[in-house]
Amino acid sequence: MRKPNLPSAVASIRHTSDMSEPPPPHRRRAHTRSRDLERYAGLFAGRTRVMRSSAMRDLMAVTARPEVISLAGGLPDTSTFPPKSFAAQMTRIAQASTAEALQYGPTEGFEETKDCILQVMGAEGMLPESDDIIVTTGGQQAIDLICKTLLDPGDVVICEAPTYPGAVPVFCSYQAEVVQIECDEDGMRVEELEGVLGRLADEGKRPKFVYSVPSFQNPAGVTMSFERRRRLVELARSHELLVVEDSPYGLLRYGGEALPPLYQLDGGDYVIYVGTFSKIFSPGIRLGWAVAPPPVMQKIVLGKQAADLCTSTLTQFFVREYFAEGLWQNYIEDLIEIYRRRRDVMLEALGKHFPPQATWTEPEGGLFIWATLPEYIDTSDLLAKALRDNVAFVPGQAAYIDGRGRNSMRLNFSGVSDDEIREGIRRIGKVIGEQVDLYGALTGEVPAAPRDEAADPGGDVLPFRKTGEAGQ
Numbered sequence: 001m002r003k004p005n006l007p008s009a010v011a012s013i014r015h016t017s018d019m020s021e022p023p024p025p026h027r028r029r030a031h032t033r034s035r036d037l038e039r040y041a042g043l044f045a046g047r048t049r050v051m052r053s054s055a056m057r058d059l060m061a062v063t064a065r066p067e068v069i070s071l072a073g074g075l076p077d078t079s080t081f082p083p084k085s086f087a088a089q090m091t092r093i094a095q096a097s098t099a100e101a102l103q104y105g106p107t108e109g110f111e112e113t114k115d116c117i118l119q120v121m122g123a124e125g126m127l128p129e130s131d132d133i134i135v136t137t138g139g140q141q142a143i144d145l146i147c148k149t150l151l152d153p154g155d156v157v158i159c160e161a162p163t164y165p166g167a168v169p170v171f172c173s174y175q176a177e178v179v180q181i182e183c184d185e186d187g188m189r190v191e192e193l194e195g196v197l198g199r200l201a202d203e204g205k206r207p208k209f210v211y212s213v214p215s216f217q218n219p220a221g222v223t224m225s226f227e228r229r230r231r232l233v234e235l236a237r238s239h240e241l242l243v244v245e246d247s248p249y250g251l252l253r254y255g256g257e258a259l260p261p262l263y264q265l266d267g268g269d270y271v272i273y274v275g276t277f278s279k280i281f282s283p284g285i286r287l288g289w290a291v292a293p294p295p296v297m298q299k300i301v302l303g304k305q306a307a308d309l310c311t312s313t314l315t316q317f318f319v320r321e322y323f324a325e326g327l328w329q330n331y332i333e334d335l336i337e338i339y340r341r342r343r344d345v346m347l348e349a350l351g352k353h354f355p356p357q358a359t360w361t362e363p364e365g366g367l368f369i370w371a372t373l374p375e376y377i378d379t380s381d382l383l384a385k386a387l388r389d390n391v392a393f394v395p396g397q398a399a400y401i402d403g404r405g406r407n408s409m410r411l412n413f414s415g416v417s418d419d420e421i422r423e424g425i426r427r428i429g430k431v432i433g434e435q436v437d438l439y440g441a442l443t444g445e446v447p448a449a450p451r452d453e454a455a456d457p458g459g460d461v462l463p464f465r466k467t468g469e470a471g472q
């Protein structure tokens with residue numbers, strides 16, 4: 001039988017008067033969208049009421065437009081990966097192991113992938129047991145599986161303020177009560193943790209874990225000092241408290257001294273480690289991992305079986321081939337060169353284009369700078385204005401559970417060229433300047449001179465605005 005061609009088939013549906021025939025899908029959707037919402041609302045699980053969308057994911061739709069300079073992503077620069085190596089690695093997989101590469105794999109991940117993970121962790125001084133590792137679909141899935149394993153609704157999670165914006169939707173979807181502890185330039189103020197633990201104990205609450213990104217934190221770019229790392233591990237031991245150390249950026253250091261990971265200081269009794277190949281190789285392969293004590297790992301494996309059976313075999317084979325070449329550390333060195341320069345370009349542009357009332361962090365590694373603006377500026381509103389000028393950033397509120405962070409923003413320097421960084425910061429500086437002028441006009445306060453004209457350009461810039469210090 002000849003298939004009807006599409007336009008005439010659509011026309012015959014349009015002209016039919018027989019109501020038993022369903023309307024074409026696009027018409028059905030337009031007519032019933034609002035009714036559908038009501039119809040399905042009664043079916044949703046209670047937890048969907050507290051689910052949050054990821055600010056970065058939402059922004060991706062807008063920032064994908066080629067005319068937009070996006071300082072919003074957390075994207076490594078994959079354009080630096082040589083296409084010839086990629087082709088050679090994939091060809092080797094096709095020639096030697098097509099059938100296996102296209103097959104399911106073990107839930108825990110392949111031993112060969114774990115060998116690569118052991119090399120990466122070894123480069124930071126960690127020596128976990130292979131059996132304590134699970135290969136996950138990105139570090140993001142590791143966070144999700146840890147929450148799935150440890151959290152009942154209402155359980156307390158302690159994290160940094162600000163925290164990784166991608167962890168916020170996870171904590172929310174498991175209905176956690178999240179307590180955030182302020183950061184300064186030395187990372188989470190661990191000295192406040194003891195008081196928080198005491199207060200929670202008085203309320204009869206025992207937190208399930210502390211979540212921390214101690215090295216070159218996303219979003220603030222700050223790094224937890226050695227003293228605080230040591231203290232955090234001590235507190236974990238004395239309070240029998242788990243710590244989730246999420247460390248995608250540990251090997252991306254551009255200056256200063258390397259610090260031991262929490263996992264190394266603890267030896268793996270109380271610290272669950274989360275790692276990823278995303279920032280040192282590729283986020284597109286979606287390969288990360290978790291390292292946890294055996295009883296916790298057993299439950300995480302059960303959670304992963306239910307979630308997706310196993311992580312992609314194909315990309316695990318790809319990582320294996322890539323590591324077999326023995327050049328993975330050279331690639332990281334190349335990335336470090338590029339990102340260090342981009343960080344410096346961004347810091348210089350901030351000094352030039354942001355008003356003197358603004359402060360920002362000066363990260364020793366990672367992908368992000370965190371800027372704090374005068375308190376009367378709401379960066380969510382500012383983003384709408386910035387997008388009109390085709391530039392994007394992540395508003396700070398995405399990194400807090402309770403609506404704080406309104407006058408701050410996360411700026412990424414890894415996924416954009418030097419020129420885009422300069423131009424992007426110039427455009428954001430311009431919209432901030434307009435807000436500062438408007439505030440001055442409304443309140444009669446004289447806005448401070450632009451940084452270029454200030455007596456001491458950039459000299460009084462705080463690396464980070466501390467809690468309790470009045471914003472301007």
Ligand SMILES: Cc1ncc(COP(=O)(O)O)c(C=O)c1O
Binds near residue numbers: 138246275278287
């Ligand atoms: C702190 C942190 N954790 C986890 C992730 C998730 O990374 P992935 O799922 O790509 O491994 C990211 C990504 O930006 C991150 O910054």
